[in-house]
Each structure stands twice: as structure tokens, then as C-alpha cells.
Amino acid sequence: xxxxxxxxxxxxxxxxxxxxxxxxxxxxxxxxxxxxxxxxxxxxxxxxxxxxxxxxxxxxxxxxxxxxxxxxxxxxxxxxxxxxxxxxxxxxxxxxxxxxxxxxxxxxxxxxxxxxxxxxxxxxxxxxxxxxxxxxxxxxxxxxxxxxxxxxxxxxxxxxxxxxxxxxxxxxxxxxxxxx
Amino acid sequence: xxxxxxxxxxxxxxxxxxxxxxxxxxxxxxxxxxxxxxxxxxxxxxxxxxxxxxxxxxxxxxxxxxxxxxxxxxxxxxxxxxxxxxxxxxxxxxxxxxxxxxxxxxxxxxxxxxxxxxxxxxxxxxxxxxxxxxxxxxxxxxxxxxxxxxxxxxxxxxxxxxxxxxxxxxxxxxxxxxxxxxxxxxxxxxxxxxxxxxxxxxxxxxxxxxxxxxxxxxxxxxxxxxxxxxxxxxxxxxxxxxxxxxxxxxxxxxxxxxxxxxxxxxxxxxxxxxxxxxxxxxxxxxxxxxxxxxxxxxxxxxxxxxxxxxxxxxxxxxxxxxxxxxxxxxxxxxxxxxxxxxxxxxxxxxxxxxxxxxxxxxxxxxxxxxxxxxxxxxxxxxxxxxxxxxxxxxxxxx
Numbered sequence: 334x335x336x337x338x339x340x341x342x343x344x345x346x347x348x349x350x351x352x353x354x355x356x357x358x359x360x361x362x363x364x365x366x367x368x369x370x371x372x373x374x375x376x377x378x379x380x381x382x383x384x385x386x387x388x389x390x391x392x393x394x395x396x397x398x399x400x401x402x403x404x405x406x407x408x409x410x411x412x413x414x415x416x417x418x419x420x421x422x423x424x425x426x427x428x429x430x431x432x433x434x435x436x437x438x439x440x441x442x443x444x445x446x447x448x449x450x451x452x453x454x455x456x457x458x459x460x461x462x463x464x465x466x467x468x469x470x471x472x473x474x475x476x477x478x479x480x481x482x483x484x485x486x487x488x489x490x491x492x493x494x495x496x497x498x499x500x501x502x503x504x505x506x507x508x509x510x511x512x513x
Numbered sequence: 514x515x516x517x518x519x520x521x522x523x524x525x526x527x528x529x530x531x532x533x534x535x536x537x538x539x540x541x542x543x544x545x546x547x548x549x550x551x552x553x554x555x556x557x558x559x560x561x562x563x564x565x566x567x568x569x570x571x572x573x574x575x576x577x578x579x580x581x582x583x584x585x586x587x588x589x590x591x592x593x594x595x596x597x598x599x600x601x602x603x604x605x606x607x608x609x610x611x612x613x614x615x616x617x618x619x620x621x622x623x624x625x626x627x628x629x630x631x632x633x634x635x636x637x638x639x640x641x642x643x644x645x646x647x648x649x650x651x652x653x654x655x656x657x658x659x660x661x662x663x664x665x666x667x668x669x670x671x672x673x674x675x676x677x678x679x680x681x682x683x684x685x686x687x688x689x690x691x692x693x694x695x696x697x698x699x700x701x702x703x704x705x706x707x708x709x710x711x712x713x714x715x716x717x718x719x720x721x722x723x724x725x726x727x728x729x730x731x732x733x734x735x736x737x738x739x740x741x742x743x744x745x746x747x748x749x750x751x752x753x754x755x756x757x758x759x760x761x762x763x764x765x766x767x768x769x770x771x772x773x774x775x776x777x778x779x780x781x782x783x784x785x786x787x788x789x790x791x792x793x794x795x796x797x798x799x800x801x802x803x804x805x806x807x808x809x810x811x812x813x814x815x816x817x818x819x820x821x822x823x824x825x826x827x828x829x830x831x832x833x834x835x836x837x838x839x840x841x842x843x844x845x846x847x848x849x850x851x852x853x854x855x856x857x858x859x860x861x862x863x864x865x866x867x868x869x870x871x872x873x874x875x876x877x878x879x880x881x882x883x884x885x886x887x888x889x890x891x892x893x894x895x896x897x898x899x900x901x902x903x904x905x906x907x908x909x910x911x
Contacts, residue, residue: 502661
């Protein structure tokens with residue numbers, strides 16, 4: 334477990350800001366307690382100072398996970414956000430999409446979001462913007478990237494894609510072996 | 514009614530080879546139980562009670578598909594008619610139960626959401642505010658959007674109990690020694706409202722995957738997952754406010770879930786497992802800080818009903834660690850633990866422990882005990898023990 338290098342931080346924050354923009358500050362400057370991002374075996378974890386201090390006693394090989402995993406660095410040093418970061422993304426998301434009940438399952442199987450399933454979308458969402466996906470009852474289901482801006486989605490056919498799938502909570506079942 | 518006559522051994526040997534006729538055996542089990550319940554009048558006093566019991570154990574082992582060794586062990590825990598109820602209950606699956614994740618939702622809201630999806634459910638009982646029993650469902654309960662969003666976890670009713678007994682408080686430091694797949698650890702986190710620190714340990718690295726998955730799905734943020742042999746504590750880390758040890762066990766309480774236990778547990782398992790359990794329990798006790806302001810508690814539980822893995826282990830710990838005592842578990846149901854069993858006498862405080870049975874409580878067979886550690890030191894007495902040991906050893910040598 335170690336702090337992120339400058340380069341890693343840059344790559345990581347760039348990715349994160351696609352979804353929560355300047356709200357990243359709220360993750361770093363918290364009023365309740367100091368929180369840190371730490372790297373352990375290519376994965377980035379987010380934890381309170383108290384948790385970090387205690388976990389120092391755990392050996393490198395025996396430490397499996399701590400706090401909340403945000404994602405991991407790929408071999409080519411890109412950062413991939415994992416579904417496990419959803420809690421924080423949903424809390425600070427700038428742009429959101431709500432999908433209708435009949436679209437919940439297709440999205441949870443890893444499919445893109447079609448116009449027919451679109452319930453609501455934040456006004457003025459630009460094209461290719463990171464968005465957090467919710468059910469109509471405000472349960473966060475995953476996140477993705479918009480295919481069109483809010484204005485343009487109005488002109489789309491029901492079968493056209495409004496947002497590309499990136500991660501969904503169905504991965505807790507589908508990807509359990511690779512994700513953790 | 515004709516009086517039942519116990520078949521003699523020669524006849525029986527023949528029968529066993531030729532036919533394994535279950536209705537006949539079933540009838541004989543009924544008959545023998547009837548005789549045993551009123552042995553004075555119905556029994557054959559020449560051959561004695563033990564002959565009947567011996568035959569009964571043989572028949573039950575065939576009828577229910579157990580090894581004779583295990584069946585006898587379980588049979589001895591109960592009265593004759595109760596034993597039959599126990600074995601019958603092991604043939605029937607326990608109801609599917611779920612635990613509401615109070616970090617994400619409330620039980621009422623969750624119940625409503627699931628009912629809307631076509632799930633038929635009801636609260637488990639008065640003793641828990643977070644459990645729901647699932648009767649039937651038109652959708653897979655382990656894959657609904659609510660499940661994936663971490664609003665609940667599939668968890669057997671019995672495994673609520675050790676956490677309730679542990680009664681974790683906010684801002685404490687807690688160790689769950691054998692935690693995969695995380696039902697209990699995440700319950701602890703929910704009771705602590707995501708404050709404090711939980712160390713969720715498991716010795717099996719493969720099983721920690723499911724544990725990490727559950728922790729994230731349920732939105733737990735205060736947990737460190739580690740992969741040690743439980744016996745390495747407190748060398749790794751000590752000073753915990755509370756420790757939960759849900760020990761690896763033979764699983765004689767969950768036979769309805771895993772029937773392979775019926776045949777694959779041998780005498781050796783009931784020597785090796787208690788040995789491991791004793792070592793783990795001592796480690797658990799040593800990992801707790803007695804000076805903790807609200808804590809200083811250890812909960813030892815197993816999903817087994819045998820005395821070797823439960824009362825005997827607890828009794829051993831009481832002897833080896835005079836700085837702990839048993840306290841009430843805080844569970845207002847369940848049977849009292851044994852204070853003596855087949856000639857073995859345990860510490861009288863063992864009646865504070867609790868046993869749960871499938872045929873009585875309609876949950877998996879389970880054992881829960883709770884210790885309070887009142888001092889961090891116990892050196893003096895142990896030294897004496899060692900000296901005694903040495904003395905006796907030298908005597909033998911001479």
C-alpha cells in the first residue's frame with residue numbers, strides 16, 4: 334500500500350472528474366475526517382485516516398482490500414473505474430440518467446441504454462459525458478457515457494442508443510471472479 | 514396390538530445383505546421408539562435397553578443415510594423421540610431468509626419493493642428487526658435490482674445470532690476471525706453504522722473474493738479484509754474491543770443444506786476440528802483488550818451441534834484463560850448449553866451459552882457463547898499449571 338505518484342494521480346483524477354467534475358474536492362477535503370487514496374496491487378482504495386493507520390499492521394501479502402475500491406490501473410497505465418466506486422459517484426454525480434423499470438434488467442445485463450428505456454436525463458448533458466445511471470426509484474444502477482447530448486436525444490428513434498454502458502451492479506454477480 | 518419383538522442379530526445380518534427395505538426399517542424405527550418410551554412394560558428385559566438402542570441407531574443410519582458413527586454422536590444429544598424429530602428436520606430445507614441492509618434501506622421499504630416484484634415474504638420473527646423469510650418468488654431472489662444494489666443479503670436466520678450476541682457499538686475496533694462470505698461482518702458494519710473499524714479475516718484466499726464483493730455491494734466502508742490464519746492473531750494485531758469467532762466446524766447443524774456431512778465426517782474430524790477451534794478461541798481471547806471501555810467481549814459460535822465442538826471448546830478456554838468468564842448472550846430464546854454430558858462435567862456457567870436446533874427453532878443448528886474478558890493478565894495461574902505439568906511429567910519419567 335502506497336500513495337499514488339503524481340502521474341497516477343493525474344490519470345486517476347482525470348477519469349474521476351468525467352463523472353463528478355469538481356466534486357472531487359469533496360472526496361479529498363472532508364469536514365468529518367481526513368480521507369486518502371492509496372494504491373495496493375494496482376488497485377486504488379479510498380479510506381479514512383484511522384482505517385489506514387490500523388491497516389499498516391497487515392502484511393502486504395495478506396492485505397486483500399480496505400475501505401472502498403475505486404478501480405484499477407491497467408497494464409498500459411490507464412485507469413479503469415470499477416462498479417465498487419458507484420456509491421461515491423452517485424453521491425457526487427453532475428449528470429444523471431434515470432431508466433424506466435422495463436429497461437432496468439437489460440442495463441443490468443450489460444447492455445447500452447436505448448431511447449425507449451430513457452426515463453429522465455439531466456438537462457444540458459453534453460455528448461460523451463460520464464453519467465451515473467439510476468432506476469426511477471433513485472437506486473444507482475451503474476454508470477456510462479452519453480452517446481448524444483440532451484437536446485439531440487429528443488430527436489432519436491426508440492431503438493437508438495442514448496448512453497453507452499460502462500459498468501453496472503450486475504457485475505457483482507457476473508464478474509465476481511475477475512473484479513475482486 | 515402385537516408386541517414388537519426385536520429381531521435377533523443373525524436374522525438381521527441376512528436381511529441387511531438381501532434387502533434394504535426402507536418401509537420395513539422405517540416401521541422398525543417407529544416400533545423401537547415406542548418400546549424405548551415405555552421400556553418397563555414393552556421391553557425385552559433379558560436383552561436390555563442397549564440392544565434396542567443399538568438396533569435403532571443402525572436402522573436410523575440406513576434410513577437417513579448417515580454413517581453409523583455420526584448418527585450415534587448426534588443421537589446421544591437428544592431423547593429418543595427428539596432425536597427422530599432432529600433427523601427428520603434435517604431432511605427438510607430451512608426457509609430462505611434475507612437480512613435488510615439498514616445502511617441502504619428500511620425493512621418496510623424493502624419488503625414493499627420485493628412484494629411488487631412478486632416475492633411472497635414475512636418477517637422472520639419477533640427477535641429480529643432486519644430479517645425476512647421468503648416463502649416463494651417469481652424472480653430469483655439472489656439477482657433482483659434491489660439485491661444487486663445491496664439492499665439485502667441472503668443470510669440464514671441462525672447466522673444473525675452471533676452478531677446480535679456480539680452487540681457491536683459505534684466507533685469500536687472489531688475482529689471477525691473467520692468472516693467469508695461476509696454475512697456476519699456486513700451485519701456488524703450495519704449495526705455500527707459504518708463507523709469504527711472492522712477487520713474481516715479469512716484464512717481461505719479464494720473465499721475472500723465473495724467477501725470483498727459483498728462488502729462493496731452492501732456499501733461497507735469501514736472494513737479491512739485480510740487473509741491470515743486466525744491463529745496468527747494477536748501477533749498481527751491485537752487490542753480489539755470485540756472479537757467474533759464463527760469457527761470452522763463439521764457442519765452438523767446445517768445437514769439440510771449440505772447432506773455430504775452425513776457420511777464424510779469421521780472420528781478424526783472430531784479430534785482435529787475441536788483442536789483447531791480451541792487454538793482459534795484462545796487467539797480470539799488474547800486479541801481482545803480487557804480495558805476497552807464498552808467492549809472486551811468475545812463471541813464463539815459454530816454451525817455444529819456436537820458437544821466436542823461447542824461446550825468442550827468453551828470449557829477448555831475457561832480453564833486455559835482464567836481472565837475470561839461466560840456472560841449472557843442477550844438472546845432470549847434457544848436452549849441452555851450442556852453443563853454435563855455423558856460423564857463429562859463442564860463449568861456450571863456453561864448454562865449461559867445457547868443452542869439452537871432445526872426441529873425446535875426452524876433454523877440451522879447453531880451454538881452461541883459470549884465471553885467477557887475482565888483482565889489482560891493471567892500469567893500467575895498458567896505458571897502453576899505448567900509447574901504441575903512438569904511435576905507430573907517428571908514423576909512419570911522416574
